[in-house]
Amino acid sequence: MARFDEQDTEKVLGDELRYARCSLMTDIYNRNSGEIMSPTVLERIAHEIEDAVTKQLLTPEHCDRHMATQCFVARVMSEELDNPKSWLEPYMDAAHEKELISLLGELPAVQLV
Numbered sequence: 001m002a003r004f005d006e007q008d009t010e011k012v013l014g015d016e017l018r019y020a021r022c023s024l025m026t027d028i029y030n031r032n033s034g035e036i037m038s039p040t041v042l043e044r045i046a047h048e049i050e051d052a053v054t055k056q057l058l059t060p061e062h063c064d065r066h067m068a069t070q071c072f073v074a075r076v077m078s079e080e081l082d083n084p085k086s087w088l089e090p091y092m093d094a095a096h097e098k099e100l101i102s103l104l105g106e107l108p109a110v111q112l113v
Contacts, residue, residue, distance in 0.1 A: 017058060018104050018105045018106070021053060021056070022108050024049075024053070025049050025052075025069070026076075028045065028049045028052060029045055029073060029076050032044070037077050043070070045069075046066065046069040046070045047069075049073070050065045050066050050069045053065055053103070060102055063099055063102035065099075067095065067096050067100075068096070068099040068102065068103040069103075070091045071091055071092055071096035071097055072108075074088045074096075075092060078092065
């Protein structure tokens with residue numbers, strides 16, 4: 001029988017938290033995905049996701065959650081479009097991606113349910 005040490009436990013819990021947080025973000029996006037994509041819709045969804053993430057018990061303090069959620073929503077929207085719109089690009093720059101990585105521990109592959 002394999003024994004888990006403290007590092008293994010932290011990794012498993014971290015992975016579970018990232019999965020749950022990404023699932024929460026995806027669920028909120030999917031509830032709003034029937035609308036025409038626009039900067040206003042992106043901001044509204046990002047705020048809704050940010051509010052939900054902020055209410056979680058374990059939130060990273062070193063993360064700009066608004067930039068992270070903007071990046072997440074822009075990445076999902078860009079995957080849905082045949083020709084990603086230029087207005088999405090500012091939300092997917094290195095600074096936004098850094099915050100999303102801070103929130104999720106990695107840059108997620110975009111997958112919609």
